[in-house]
Amino acid sequence: MEKLLVIVFLAVIFWNLFAALYHMVSKHESDGRMVRALSWRIGLSIGLLVLLSAGHWLGFWTFRALGG
Numbered sequence: 001m002e003k004l005l006v007i008v009f010l011a012v013i014f015w016n017l018f019a020a021l022y023h024m025v026s027k028h029e030s031d032g033r034m035v036r037a038l039s040w041r042i043g044l045s046i047g048l049l050v051l052l053s054a055g056h057w058l059g060f061w062t063f064r065a066l067g068g
Contacts, residue, residue: 002055002060002061005051006048006052009044009047009048009051010048012044013041013044013045013048016037016038016040016041016044017037017038017041019033019037020033020034020037020038020041023037
């Protein structure tokens with residue numbers, strides 16, 4: 001369940017990144033869509049970090065080192 005939540009967060013973050021790229025390339029006038037998409041991307045990234053940190057701090061998730 002936790003992995004699915006992280007995958008969904010990452011998918012939406014990438015969606016907003018490519019939406020901003022699309023608006024940057026296709027539109028010559030400044031309508032604010034690119035800035036809005038990048039703002040959502042930053043907010044979702046911070047939200048994901050907060051969610052992972054809170055889950056680790058509350059004991060929901062235990063992170064392991066790679067190869068160990």
